[in-house]
Structure formats: C-alpha cells, structure tokens
Amino acid sequence: MEPSEEDFVAEAFADLVRPEDVAFAENQPLATLGLPKLWSPRLTQLVMAYDHRFPGGGVQFVVRRLREVRYYLTKPALAAEVRAFLRDEFPLDAAVIIGHSLGSVIAYDLLRHKEVGAAGTPGSGLHTLVTCGSPLGIPAVRRLMGVTDGMPLQLESHIRWVNVFDPGDLITGGVSLSTVARGLTEAPVNNGIGDPHSALRYLRSVPVARAVAGGRP
Structure with missing residues (x-):
C-alpha cells in the first residue's frame, strides 16, 4: 500500500x-x-x-474492502464515471435504491450530488434509500467524503432512508448510522456468523423487504 x-x-x-x-x-x-x-x-x-x-482472521478482507472504498473516494474522475454509468441505467420509474457495502457509498453519492432522485433527473419519483452493511458509519470514510466530524449525513426531505446493519458485521465494525445521519430509520439484523456482511443475507432480511414494500422496517 x-x-x-x-x-x-x-x-x-x-x-x-x-x-x-x-x-x-x-x-x-x-x-x-x-x-x-x-x-x-x-x-x-x-x-x-x-x-x-472480531476474531476469525477476516481482517485482511476488511483491509481490501477499505482500500476499495478509498479508491472510489480518491479518484474523482472514476467516481464520476461510475455515477454516470448508474445514472444512465437508472429506471425512470425507480422508487427505491438499495446499496450494499461500497454500493451504499455510491448510492448516497448519487443522491447528495442530485444525479438521481431529484426533479428532472432519472428516478425523479425515488422515495426510499436502503443501505446495507454500509461503511458510512466509519468516521474516516466520511472525512474522505468531505464530511467533517459533527456534520450529519442527510438526504432530501422526500427521500426516506433505511439503514440495515448487523452488529457482527466486521466490514463496518457493526456500527449504526443513527448518530451521524438525519431522518434515518435504523434496522438491526442478525445475518449469522458465517458471513455477516453477505449481500444476499442482507437482501433477504425482513427490514429490507419491508422497506422495498413501502412499510415500516
């Protein structure tokens, strides 16, 4: 490194x-x-x-994931290219966007740059963001995004934000976003001990299903 x-x-x-x-x-x-x-x-x-x-020898996996997040956040041209690709493929009638791990950072980035979910943009009817296993709870990640300590993460008032997290998720340190984001609904889950960060396990969870269906997590 x-x-x-x-x-x-x-x-x-x-x-x-x-x-x-x-x-x-x-x-x-x-x-x-x-x-x-x-x-x-x-x-x-x-x-x-x-x-x-978090015993189990998974720390090298955590290092790789952190390096991926940093790579996205420190390469403005690449980040813009990634967002443009997603924006161009974004369904016009999309109502919900789900982001897992680094995907949650990119999803939040799309919304904070108003590239989707705003009037005149793809997904202008978007009303819900669901983040799963998100590293946005790590202060170092937020600082790299230009979000200083004490500055809250926030979305447009018409977009509901549901954060689903497993306290045993070693990639995120099991931290929630409740203290760093405004207007957030938290939903803790138990993804088991095999791979608490698994995207599939998060997507199969009840809170994600309820958020997509428009109900309370």
Missing part, C-alpha cells in the same frame, strides 16, 4: 477498535497474525486489535 492508503486504513481501524482491543494488541508480538511485513507496525497493531474484537 502507498503511505496515504495505509494511513487511511489505519485511521479507519482506529475509529472502530475499542480501548480494550488496543490494550490487548499492545501486549502481543507483531508477528502474532503472521501479517505481511510490508505493513507498518502501527497498522499491524491496529489490525491485531480489530481481530481481537
């Missing part, structure tokens, strides 16, 4: 680990997880702390 990329990943982990996880990692040899030596001691220690909170 480039230094700036590693700094972002470390910042994200620092946002998610608990003091007791850090204390545990500080007392472990840096080689405990057998991580690549290309990672700095700082990142290695934070990864060990996160693995203490």
